[in-house]
Amino acid sequence: MEQQSSENDVVSSLEECLKLVRGERDEQRLLGLLLVTKLSNKDDEISAIQQVYHAVSPQFILRLLRTGMGKGGGGGENRDVYLQLSVSILAAFCRVPEIAASEDMVSKVPLIIEIMSEDVAPSVIEACFEILILVSTAREDGVSLLCESAGFNAIASQMCKLSDGSQVSELAIKLVQLMMTHLPAEKVYAEHSFQLSMTVVALAKMFAELHTALKFEALHLLYAILSSKYSSPVHSALSSKTDDAWSIKMRVGIVAILQNRVAPDIILKALVLAECVITIVGEGWLTGGTNLPGAYDDAIPADRCILVVLESSRVEIAILLNELAHFRDESSKCSSSSSSSDIILQKQRDLGITFSLVERIINLISQLSEDEDSNAIISESTFMKIIKQLNETINVVLEYLQDAKEHGTRKGDDLLASVRLIGSYLAQTPNACEEKVKELLSYMLSVEGMDEPRPFFSVCFLLPMLCQITMRTDGCRILSSAGALDSVVNCLISMITTTNCKTDESTSIFLACDTILNLLTKRGQLQVSVDTAALIKLLRVLTHWAEVVDDMSVLLMASSICSLILDSTSEEALLQHPNFDNRDLISMALLIQKSFSLCGQGVMSEDAKQQADLHDIVVSAYSRWADRFPQLRAAIER
Template sequence: MSKKEKVPESVLRCVTALRSAKSDNDRFASLFVVTKLIKADECDQHSLKLLYDAIGFNFLNRLLKSTEVPQDCPPFIYKSIALSIVSCFCGVPEIVESDSILSIIPVLLDIVSTSDTEDMEDNLMLVSDCYTCIQAIAFFESGRKALLSQGCLLKLTEVYVEEMFRHDQALQLLVYISSKEGKHLWDGHEEPFKQLVKRLANDFNGDTTEKKFELCKMLAVFLSNGPRLPVVELQKEDWPQHTLLTLESILCSRIGTSQRDSALQLIARLLEIMGIGWGLKFGPNPRQFLLLLVNLACVEVRMKLEDRTLEQAIESADILVACYSVVELFITFMTSQGFLDFDAKQREQAYCALKGAVGSILAVLHQTDEEFSHEWTIPVTDRRTEFVCASIRILGSWLAEETSSMKEEVCAVLPFIITVCSRMYDERKLGTISDMPDPLRFMLPAFCHLAAEDAPRKIMLCQKLPQLLYDYLLYQWSIFSKWLALQPTVAADWLHVHTTPEEEDVAEANRPESESAIILVCGVFMNLAVLEPELVATDVVFAQLLKFCITNLQPLVHRQDFIVLLGNVAVLGLLLLRHHTWKYAQGDSAAFRYIQGTVSFLWDAHNSEESCDSLSLVISLRYKRDWPDLAELWFLGMQGLSNVMSKLDWIVEFIVDSGWPQEMMKSLSRIVAGAIDANTRTAYEDFLCCLLRAQPAKVRAVILENRGQEVYEVWKKLRYTYMTLDGPAANLLSALRKHNYTIGLITNGPSRSQWEKIAQIGAEDYFDSILVSGDLSCEKPQPEIFHLACQQLNVHPNKSCMIGDKLETDILGGKLAGLAATFWIPLNPLERATSSDEMPNFTIESLMDLAPIFGISPEEIR
């Protein structure tokens, strides 16, 4: 049966009448026939298309543009008739997407944006027909593009903000278009967006009907798809605070599941924008509410994920994503001072809730891994891929702060995570899909921590993560270097220029995300360089990585505003160069420039000129703001440079010729006692000792010229006056050995100076084994040096304990080596562990506190 035979007879008669019309009057007459002959249920899309073609767009267009109407008729009568007709055909995609319909968009927008004028008071049906047409057009991507090109965003926003006729339909259209077009829709239209959101938030906060939850959903859509607004500006507005308090009232009330879900989605987005710290400023008991919120989110995650397949979890994706946001925000908040202000019970409650949620995420990832046979070939645009990436993001956030719990579960899903990361990176390189999730970026902080532990590190190496990270580093560097080439050179006095918080927010937002990604990749590679020396020396990836550092450091040297990135590239290169010195024995021009830049980074970190009296060694102004991120890099860099000097004579010659050792000696001789912290002083001492050992003939003269002999004599006298094994300590060590305990000593530092110290205090009489890192290829906190000590003492690590005063070397190393317990003697009562890996099992005030623990009586140590 042909299409023509399927068309109802009444439709065919009307089509014939319309086609035979000789004038517009004839067409009007035929249209009246249409309304009488044809019933709505007789018209399918094919019939409607026949009728539309028979009417003809030219006729409709004449009606829309006509300004002359019959006497005593309303001025918009022809427009009203035309749009009534057009609205009847809006269910036919072929018609709606046609160029003819898209061409009337300006007329439609003009009518809705003037719907409150006096002329429109008697033509409200005309406005309704316009919205019907616009909604149909907006359903299609081509239609949305045409609407946006004609300024529909601003016109519809004005309709809603000014509460014009049918402004609720304008709002629904804006919600739909925003949800479809995404975050870039409002770029360049920040001010109208702020007006829209403010008005909508006020409507939401003031409504007391069921409509409140519809407005809640709409506000969440706008906040999820809006432009990035400076937080400083938003903090000046009232609506964020009032919205938070409204949501608190909702979530603390008896509400249905759908209502709770809407509130959770909105508060998650609001806190993403404003921050958890901001949320603690409002309400009668903000801490209690925040705990309620995070517990609610964690319970929701567990209920939606536990004993569920991926397909089942996807059914609750919208609310899960909102809960994920709350969980991620609170995990990050746990590392801040604000979390320490919670009492111990509240902190424990939050930790347990988060751990439970993360455990359920691990379970669903493991189940998904098994279901898909340890591969991931699902299209990147599939919701399953998006959900898996979101789950990996939460897991990465958790592991960035907490790696000590659920280790077996983490190791079980680690291969799958790396597989997904690799797949998504391959797709990202193609650049065919915008706004693609980047799970590898989310996992970088976690990889930094996991690389420091034996079991996950072996998995990472087995999965060829170094090659993936190297490729990712090149990808991110290409993005960063292109951006950097377009930036103006920062003036030398940039740190002295006063900037407002708003300007700082804008500047920070404009920095590329690739910068932080590069820094994190460097962090992972640094851990691998320290803990896998054989791999670094033999794997081609690390040789390529060293070449990357040598080649790309120079563009950063003269950039005043990328000091953290400079430090990471410089120090990573030193750690790698230690294992590849044979390639650079002659020092080519690229390697020379690299060392020049590295020395510049280390040299410029401290000076006495910027101190108040020039008698103290202080952190340079350029470094001060970022010193929390630079301090460990600087110490590692000093040690790394010392390690390569002994193998590359040209580096020593360059350092001496640069004048750095001379300046170092002058600064140290000029400052007053106590005007340099102990760790910095030790770093300089060790560096000068290594420099002297590398080329004694050349360096000795430099040191002696700068009062080196005098300084050494004073230093030696003072050092060994106060560094002694006093009576009680010596007695404790002797008593331990009498009780059949074996005792080992592990110390980091240059071999010669450490053995001199050991001999001076007579330590060999009290220890069964002594290890100095300068004699070995490893040092604290690397597990290898602890395992070697256990081997020499003929004892298993899990039957040993570590006692030390440094969290970052003694305690961390003991835990990484799997020792039974760690005892920390803090030198500074205010010092605290910065991560769970550095958390000791026991904290004691002095060595004497060990006596009762090991069964030593007070009489034995007096």
């Protein structure tokens, strides 16, 4: 009976309010709206809102809103009250989808956005966010209309002012999520990169400081913004900021996630965010603390981030490689479905992120090891922990390649990425995992990416290590037994021909040249087998390279390798080869003649003088084979 009586009272009160709202004077309408906000009957809220909406004059609501904004006459000291009342009523109206989708409500969106740019009460801002969300979701073009009304500017600027964990923060995140999912990504990033960078700054603060579900909402939105293939303009906007507080907050949030028990997909998203931040601010981000006095009770040590990122990456790599190996075994037994192919592609992408993080840590540790003040950044004990984890990670990757080798698989982007990671590590520590690397070297040089017709990148990734170990005779012996010379020769030919003989790829080209040079100079001490056709093709490519690139180091390198190749054959044998003729012999003569003249006339550059040993190789080799090449000798000495 009491409940029925209460409901009757509400109905009676609503009818009285509606009479006032329909009144002729503004004072009556205002009083009616004020009384409506006091009514409470959740069970019949939609019906009540509809009745009030149809009862009140749209012109009156607009006039009330403009008065609250200071655009209409009067208001005076009650402006704040009018503004609060008008946006509260509009927010209530928008809870009815049909009303939210109406042109009447859409027409008020620019005014709502204007209000958000002013210094108004938090309750007003909350109502404005609610209006924008409800209007945006009520119609198909709602988000587009919001964006066209400069909604992104207002939202981004407000997010930077919000108190963390508030209801408004939740609404703001939801609104940005709507815009990210309903608008063309390419357009959003191209036209709103600055606003997105402001959003990242605001989200980073929430991500670092909150300990509620909103922390994970911030993580998901940060992931969506920063990891998109269109995110380059946002990265650029963030990298240009002089204040690095946002990246410090990202570090705090990421470390907090990685140190706690969370779902695997959350761990991966945190690692993706770490990769994104490093892309923007550099690898040094891994070795920083909070550097925000008073901001956090538990400041993280400077070495904590690099340790937890490496450990998390190591664990994820082991899991992902195990899963990929399982999929490979299953696919060899039966044809894989499209769904399993999608899963494999996603796992390969995840693997790429973790590999990239480990590679960045390898680069950072390499830099720090050369820095005399590195102990001021990370301690010796931390350094040893990192090396230990890196060794464990590389061993896991080598085991994965061993398994692939045993299954006869050598084509796959995951395999190529594995070779790249191993190459990065061995470039810094060429003697690491020596026995395992020796066993797998031939296989690693044969690995191909999915889009490669023949091995190329796998050889490129291993060149720094190959170049270093061929400085030793035992290293040359390892490469010789693996048949690596042919691989490096073919790789060098591809690099020179595909770069149109430019020096953009000079580092890799010269690494390949040095490796070949090291092997050829020690050829007499080893049983080095090599494809004659490949060497003859290399002769032609090197002479052409030296002709079109005006660089003394190129000239000396090309002539020294050519001289060593000629030392293993004769003019008669060379001219009998179908891919070599007298024109090639003339080009060879000009190359060697020019290298002699550079040294003899003393016109070598300072850089070339440092490579005088290359000239010695040419002279020494020439003295050995000159009698076997009468035509070539005559052309050189002419």
